[in-house]
Amino acid sequence: MWKVVLASVTGTSHERTGTPCQDSCDFLRLKTDEEELLLVAVADGAGSAILSHVGSGEAVRQILAVIRRAQIDFSTVTYEQARGWMQEVLNHLVAVAERENTSVSQLACTLLLGIIAKNGAVFTQIGDGGWVVEKDGELVPGTWPQNGEYANITTFITTESALNTMQFVRVDGKVSAVAAFTDGLQALALNFAAKQTHAPFFMPMFDSVRACGDETDLIAPLRGFLASESVTSRTDDDKTLVLACWREPEGTSHDAGQ
Amino acid sequence: MEQTPFDPSKIGFADNPEPRCASLLILDVSGSMGGQPIKELQSGLTLYRDELAADTLARKRVEVAVVTFGGSVDVVQHFATAESLTPPALEAKGDTPMGEAMVTSLKLLEDRKAEYRQNGIQFYRPWVFLITDGGPTDANTQFWTDAKEKIRQGEEQKKFSFFAVGVEGADMDRLAELSPSRTPLKLKGLRFRDLFQWLSNSQQSVSKSNPGEAVPLSNPVAPDGWAQV
Numbered sequence: 001m002w003k004v005v006l007a008s009v010t011g012t013s014h015e016r017t018g019t020p021c022q023d024s025c026d027f028l029r030l031k032t033d034e035e036e037l038l039l040v041a042v043a044d045g046a047g048s049a050i051l052s053h054v055g056s057g058e059a060v061r062q063i064l065a066v067i068r069r070a071q072i073d074f075s076t077v078t079y080e081q082a083r084g085w086m087q088e089v090l091n092h093l094v095a096v097a098e099r100e101n102t103s104v105s106q107l108a109c110t111l112l113l114g115i116i117a118k119n120g121a122v123f124t125q126i127g128d129g130g131w132v133v134e135k136d137g138e139l140v141p142g143t144w145p146q147n148g149e150y151a152n153i154t155t156f157i158t159t160e161s162a163l164n165t166m167q168f169v170r171v172d173g174k175v176s177a178v179a180a181f182t183d184g185l186q187a188l189a190l191n192f193a194a195k196q197t198h199a200p201f202f203m204p205m206f207d208s209v210r211a212c213g214d215e216t217d218l219i220a221p222l223r224g225f226l227a228s229e230s231v232t233s234r235t236d237d238d239k240t241l242v243l244a245c246w247r248e249p250e251g252t253s254h255d256a257g258q
Numbered sequence: 259m260e261q262t263p264f265d266p267s268k269i270g271f272a273d274n275p276e277p278r279c280a281s282l283l284i285l286d287v288s289g290s291m292g293g294q295p296i297k298e299l300q301s302g303l304t305l306y307r308d309e310l311a312a313d314t315l316a317r318k319r320v321e322v323a324v325v326t327f328g329g330s331v332d333v334v335q336h337f338a339t340a341e342s343l344t345p346p347a348l349e350a351k352g353d354t355p356m357g358e359a360m361v362t363s364l365k366l367l368e369d370r371k372a373e374y375r376q377n378g379i380q381f382y383r384p385w386v387f388l389i390t391d392g393g394p395t396d397a398n399t400q401f402w403t404d405a406k407e408k409i410r411q412g413e414e415q416k417k418f419s420f421f422a423v424g425v426e427g428a429d430m431d432r433l434a435e436l437s438p439s440r441t442p443l444k445l446k447g448l449r450f451r452d453l454f455q456w457l458s459n460s461q462q463s464v465s466k467s468n469p470g471e472a473v474p475l476s477n478p479v480a481p482d483g484w485a486q487v
Contacts, residue, residue: 048470108470147469149383151380151382152382192274194378200269204264217263225264230267236468
């Protein structure tokens, strides 16, 4: 089954100004007739939008709810379908903005979604941050951050025509581990010149997840790592990391469900 | 548990180059800048370098190039971070080939951006800063036409942010021709040091900003600012 550890931690620049953590993340195990799918959603609220912490939380909750309702069949998930889910999230944010008596741009956030199956994965995202995937013992980018021309610019789901920029990547074949992260970790986790994943960042963490008995024991250590001086001396932004590793169920290989 | 599961000393971090913020200064050193004006400009430039060098992030991220025009157009400083920047000694001489200076400078900037892209270096929107106390002596040449067109396009496509600053005696109408989208600013007296302090502060903020973050710049035309419209 998939072992999942995830955390969003407030950046030091936000602590200084008293801004809440604008990153959100969550996951869901979805049983279909065929198998158990792992759904992971991550969102990073825009620093300039006053309610973006609300926006990122709503976006994560909504996309997971939409897919659960959709009763998807992993083998046939398409770009159009994923775009439809993103549109539903955007519609929801518009409704939230009306309820909060504000404009939807105040809920601006990126949105990353992963649907991970035993024999493949689908990654889709609007904005920066990214997915990495381990397959056949090799770690490669699933998606790549969209930063536009400038380092301090990205697309949010609420940006005009944002859906046109949505990345959609299908990875076929057995996947052994995946990770998702927000832009606060980008410069630590990716090599921009080579456009590659920085394996020494992810591999030791995947090893810890694979080795653990109960993954909930790893949440506090992950938070500790994300708040450590080694990390905060390199990034002052909010940062989210989701780590998921496949482990064959012990004993009889049958009931992998719970 | 024997070991910390996420021990920072066991986790390797990618070593990416710092994102860069290019700052291009195009300075009028024509004859009329002689005396006090050029001394104040020189002093402002030194202050600018010192302020950038004193900021731990800005000194790695802000890259300054200086082009002067006075009799001729000279690239007196190629793009360099504050650490490796020696403010060039300015000398007032000759006429005011402002159009040619703009064309040369913007080419320099384009080349630098191409280098960033080639090397996978992320960057912020560059700043282009023109300071003059006169009017172009090449306004009837192709240079002037090209300069206007390149600035208009650059602003429209967000290739850079262009600021034109006129010192006492500057032809503000000509400056407005260059900068249709942002009203040229008039320096109060010879407050070059205040101008460069503002520039350094603004670039320190921008070079730290994360995606989606608005960077409010202090208003240079506020009552205590260095400029007026």
